[in-house]
Amino acid sequence: MxxxxxxxxxxxxxxxxxxxxxxxxxxxxxxxxxxxxxxxxxxxxxxxxxxxxxxxxxxxxxxxxxxxxxxxxxxxxxxxxxxxxxxxxxxxxxxxxxxxxxxxxxxxxxxxxxxxxxxxxxxxxxxxxxxxxxxxxxxxxxxxxxxxxxxxxxxxxxxxxxxxxxxxxxxxxxxxxxxxxxxxxxxxxxxxxxxxxxxxxxxxxxxxxxxxxxDDILDNYGRVGCTREQLAAIDPAELVRVRRETFGCEALVADRAAFRRRYPDLTVDKIALEDIMLFIGKGEEL
Amino acid sequence: MSGLILKDFLTARRALRSYFTIPIFYFVLTVMGMFDLTFVTVFMTLLVMLLPMGAFSYDEQAKWDRYAMSLPLGRRGVVGARYLFALLLALFAGAFGTAVCAVLSVTGKGDLLESLLTILATLAVCIWMVAILLPLCYKLGPERARIYMFVLVFAPIILMFLAVRLGIHIDLSFLDGLSDGALMAGFALFPLSGLLALGVSYFVSCAIVERKEF
The missing domain is CATH 3.40.50.300 (P-loop containing nucleotide triphosphate hydrolases)
Structure with missing residues (x-):
């Protein structure tokens, strides 16, 4: 085609x-x-x-x-x-x-x-x-x-x-x-x-x-919820964008399965397109 | 292109309705001897000058240009449609004026030659005005171009008024020595020069629109 x-x-x-x-x-x-x-x-x-x-x-x-x-x-x-x-x-x-x-x-x-x-x-x-x-x-x-x-x-x-x-x-x-x-x-x-x-x-x-x-985006991208200390311990190369809030941090990852394997203690959720937009639009690059 | 010309007629249909109702009323009054040929010249001016300007305003209101440029007509096609619309109006106005002259002449309400010369001169002025105004509409938009229309309309009147005040007289008595045929032929050149100007104006408008972003 x-x-x-x-x-x-x-x-x-x-x-x-x-x-x-x-x-x-x-x-x-x-x-x-x-x-x-x-x-x-x-x-x-x-x-x-x-x-x-x-x-x-x-x-x-x-x-x-x-x-x-x-x-x-x-x-x-x-x-x-x-x-x-x-x-x-x-x-x-x-x-x-x-x-x-x-x-x-x-x-x-x-x-x-x-x-x-x-x-x-x-x-x-x-x-x-x-x-x-x-x-x-x-x-x-x-x-x-x-x-x-x-x-x-x-x-x-x-x-x-x-x-x-x-x-x-x-x-x-x-x-x-x-x-x-x-x-x-x-x-x-x-x-x-x-x-x-x-x-x-x-x-x-x-x-x-x-x-x-x-489908690749929705199947692979994910949102990590963590504390500031946990965020500091993550390899920055793994993170697409980061958002620091009052009560914790959120990060966008491009390969949630790989991230989960590398950081099994952290929770990685599926993410919608709108949230990816918010991360990229408002989040910071590490 | 014919679709865009139709669109201009459709968007102007309300104005056209009133433009046609009023002249018919005045035409009857003229045949009854209550008005002279002036009403035809006013009607022709309204039709040939104002309707194409109005078409720009309607398009601007609807933001039509961006859509028109996405049609498979090309920019020249879109501009050409507007010029054909203006030309059709001019042809119609000329035909209407000629028909009124003929009726007035038959009913003994006016001299045919003089009336026809008036119509030709009016038509020429209108076409020249349109030839100047259409590129201005493309360049500046209809609102700003309208200011130039008023300048074009009133500048000659003011100049003539000033000429009279300053005692400048143009001797037109040589016209009396010309035959009817020579007069008609001479006056017929005016609208023809207008058509030539309209052709040049089309290419100027195309060049403006080619450079424009929508």
Whole structure:
């Protein structure tokens, strides 16, 4: 299976913030979840993929094609949903279909209407009367109606209630059932990515600080709870990050089985993606 | 590209509705002899100048540009759609103006030649304005570009007022010596020069948008 996205040495500087040598790969037929704090560079990375901004250095290949030289062909196969709805308030879903149809070679008006029905979106109601959830569903219907092979989703589930979020996640999982389909999704809601993603890349301060298969991360990373004295006795090379609290310390380890073998007296627990983010974002390096 | 042109018409449909209702009302009053051709020139100006500017404002409100640039149309395609929208409005305004002139002439409410020359001159001014304003909208955004629109509209009026106050008179009496055909041909060059300016303006806007980040 070819890679849906390959990013090598991507750099983009805004002066006060820069993406630094980003290397990312989204294997075809899978979901890559991009996590990171606000301003970590997730949206900037996605904008570089879509050529919405100019990169300073690096190469990006999307669906086996160069993202600059073959931009228009690539975009025929890409569906985009961002954290807000870009359709004008005075349009109706029916209008959105008519506006987008000529832009895409494979626009499927029947499929678009099916999605509107499935999501319960009245085709003649003005978008200004839609709730946030309805707007995001409309964006998703528009992104899926031209039979894309790659979905790029930037905080697409942000601000949605759990029911709508679950519905949309189901749709992503349905989309990925086709082995030719792939999804790049950024989200602060790490629990969603734990459910759906195959791979996780963590961006921190414009760099990729963690990139691996989600199962490998969740199976291997762990949290050690200990006292300051116990922490001092641990080989710093074993610890990814450390957090010192009033009543003790916590440390993030990259291989909890190996750590357990080496320090059998210490407790190592499984850790969720959100806690890994907190460790890397707020913890200290030894 | 046709989808984006349709989008501009759809987002402007409320404005279009009022722009069309009012001229019909004035048209009836003009046929009844209560107004002159001025209403057509005002209508044409509103249509050709304000609607493309309005389209930028609607897009800015919806943050549409970022989405439009992610469509498989290319940046030139997105800019081209906006120019075609403006051009269609200009063509429609010209056709409407000509039709009104014909009706007024048939009903004996105006001189056909004079009316047509007025329409051609108005159309030319509008197209030139659009050719200047669209790149400004891409560069500065619709709100800041609007300031330049007011400058473009009022500067000639102020200059003419000053010219009159200073006793500067431009002798246009040579126009009386020209045949009707020569006058029409001469005035027809004005909108054509506007179309040429619109073509140059398109390339300027493309260059601005190529450098822009979304």
């Amino acid at each position: 070819n890679n849906a996205i390959e990013i090598r040495g991507l750099c983009k500087s805004y002066g006060d913030f820069s993406l630094q040598n980003i290397d990312l790969t989204l294997p075809g037929g899978s979901i890559l979840g991009l996590i990171g704090e606000n301003g970590a560079g997730k949206t900037t990375t996605m904008k570089c993929i879509l050529n919405l901004i100019r990169r300073d250095a690096g190469e990006i290949t999307v669906l086996g094609r160069d993202s600059i030289a073959q931009e228009r062909e690539i975009k025929q196969d890409v569906g985009l949903v961002m954290d807000e709805c870009f359709f004008h308030d005075v349009l109706r879903p029916l209008d959105v279909g008519r506006v987008l149809a000529p832009a895409y070679r494979d626009w499927d008006a029947g499929l678009f209407r099916d999605y509107l029905d499935k999501f319960g979106l009245p085709e003649k109601k003005y978008i200004k009367e839609f709730s946030r959830g309805m707007k995001m569903k409309l964006s998703l219907a528009a992104a899926l109606a031209h039979h894309p092979r790659l979905l790029i989703l930037d905080e697409a589930t942000a601000g949605l209630d759990p029911v709508v979020r679950d519905e949309i996640l189901e749709e992503f999982l349905g989309f990925i059932c086709d082995e030719d389909h792939s999804i790049l999704i950024s989200s602060h809601i790490t629990s969603d990515l734990e459910k759906a993603a195959d791979y996780i890349a963590y961006l921190h301060g414009g760099r990729v600080v963690l990139s691996a298969a989600k």
